[in-house]
Amino acid sequence: MAYLELLTANSHKIMLNARDIHKKYGTVEVLKGVDISIQAGEIVSIVGPSGSGKSTLLHILGTLDRPDRGDINLQEIQVTGLMGKKLAEFRNRHIGFVFQFHHLLPEFSALENVCIPGWLAGTNKQTVRKNAEDLLTLLGLHHRLHHKPAALSGGEQQRVAVGRALINNPDIVFADEPTGNLDTANARELHQLFFQLRKQFSQTFLIVTHNEELAQLSDRTLTMKDGKIS
Numbered sequence: 001m002a003y004l005e006l007l008t009a010n011s012h013k014i015m016l017n018a019r020d021i022h023k024k025y026g027t028v029e030v031l032k033g034v035d036i037s038i039q040a041g042e043i044v045s046i047v048g049p050s051g052s053g054k055s056t057l058l059h060i061l062g063t064l065d066r067p068d069r070g071d072i073n074l075q076e077i078q079v080t081g082l083m084g085k086k087l088a089e090f091r092n093r094h095i096g097f098v099f100q101f102h103h104l105l106p107e108f109s110a111l112e113n114v115c116i117p118g119w120l121a122g123t124n125k126q127t128v129r130k131n132a133e134d135l136l137t138l139l140g141l142h143h144r145l146h147h148k149p150a151a152l153s154g155g156e157q158q159r160v161a162v163g164r165a166l167i168n169n170p171d172i173v174f175a176d177e178p179t180g181n182l183d184t185a186n187a188r189e190l191h192q193l194f195f196q197l198r199k200q201f202s203q204t205f206l207i208v209t210h211n212e213e214l215a216q217l218s219d220r221t222l223t224m225k226d227g228k229i230s
Contacts, residue, residue, distance in 0.1 A: 013039065013040050014037055014038070014039060014040075015038050015039060015040040015041075015042070015074065015075065015171055015172055015204050016036070016037065016038040016061065016072075016073070016074050016172055016204075016206070017036075017037045017038075017072075017073045018034065018035065018036045018037075018061055018070065018071065018072045018073070019035050019070060019071050020033050020034075020035065020069060020070040020071070021033070021034040021035075021036075021057065021060060021061075021067045021069070021070035021072070022034075022067060022068045022069040022070055023053075023056055023057075023060060023065070023067050023068055024068055029227060030053045030056045030227055031053050031056060031057060031060070031067070031227050031228075032226070032227035032228050033070075033228065034053070034057055034070075034224075034227070034228060034229055035229070036057075036061070036222070036229065038172065038204060038206055039204075040171075040202060040204055041198060041202035041203070041204055042204055042205075042219050042220065043194060043195065043198055043204075043205045043207070043217075043218045043219050044205070044206050044207070044218055044219060044220045044221075044222065045207045045208075045209050045214060045215040045218040045220070045221045045222070046058070046206070046207070046208045046209070046221075046222045046223075046224055046229075047208075047209060047210070047212075047215050047221055047222070047223055047224070048223050048224035048225055049225070052224040052225050052226065052227065053224055053226075053227045053228075054208040054224050055176055055177075055208055057208075057224070058174050058176050058206065058208050059176075060072070061174065061206065062091070062095055062097060062174040063079055063082070063087055063090070063091045063095065064091075064097075066080070067080065074094060074095070074171060074172065075094065075171050077090070077094075089121075092117055092120055092121050092168060093121055093168050093170075094168075094170055094171045094172075095170050095171070095172060095173075095174065096164075096165030096166055096168070096170035096172070096173040096174070097165055097173070097174050097175075097176075098158070098161050098162055098165050098173060098174075098175040098176070098178045099161070099175075099176050099177070099178070100176060100177035100178065100180040100181050101181060102149070102157045102158055102160065102161040103161070104149040104157055104160055104161060104164075105149075106148060106149050106150060107148070108148065109145065109146045109147060109148055110136060110141060110144055110145055110146070110147055110148075110149070110152065110156075110160045110163075111129070111132055111133065111136065111145040111146060113149070113160055113164055114132040114135060114136060114160060114163040114164045114167050115128050115129055115132045115167065116164065117164060117167050117168050118131065118132070118167045118168055121168055123168075128167065131167060132163065132167060133145065135163040135166055135167060136159075136160070136163050139159045139160075139162060139163055139193065140159065141156060141159055141160065141163075144156060153186075154181060154182055154183070154186060155182055155183075155185075155186030155189060155190070158178065158179075158181075158182060158186070158190055159190070159193070162190075162193065162197075166197070166203070171204065172204040172205070172206060173203060173204065173205050173206075174205075174206050174207075175194075175205060175206070175207040175208070175209075176208045177208060177209060177210065178190060178207065178209070179191070179209065179211050179214060180209075180210065180211075187211060187213075187214075188213070191211075191213065191214050191217060194207075194214075195217065
């Protein structure tokens with residue numbers, strides 16, 4: 001499958017580098033000068049108490065929010081300098097997201113949900129469809145391609161969300177509490193899936209999690225406290 005070969009990345013190089021990230025909401029200083037560097041092919045988890053700034057940091061690194069101060073470079077591109085349409089295009093092509101709640105569109109099938117980012121990127125529709133079929137087969141959902149989200153289990157829905165995150169061959173996948181809405185068995189399957197994707201294709205992941213098992217399996221675990229990585 002040609003698409004799956006595209007997922008293979010060069011390891012041992014810096015994929016993401018962020019320096020001196022600050023963020024304030026009103027008078028509350030949420031991030032107080034965070035530095036973080038992720039190598040290609042790494043799985044890194046961020047842990048810490050609620051309110052420590054984990055999700056805020058993830059959203060800023062993923063360009064869903066902007067820092068008040070600091071620099072973010074992804075694949076040596078300074079993303080903090082991108083705006084508007086250029087930023088949206090960069091995010092679509094280079095970044096994948098998996099959230100606690102899958103956010104699948106209920107009126108579309110599993111296959112169509114995975115295809116949507118590829119169609120938005122302007123890739124040939126038939127190529128996107130073939131790539132989505134390959135991904136869903138890899139994720140163990142070849143028999144569920146045409147089912148809508150309501151007909152899928154929670155674990156299956158989250159696998160579809162993973163497929164959607166991967167469809168544009170992203171440099172990095174940001175996952176915000178990806179197992180927070182799953183039972184223990186489905187959470188463990190999703191953990192194994194992340195590591196399977198890293199082993200086969202050197203996919204890079206940065207994961208915010210309260211799940212101790214997932215954090216312990218990661219290559220590195222970073223702890224946030226009071227807006228800083230300790």
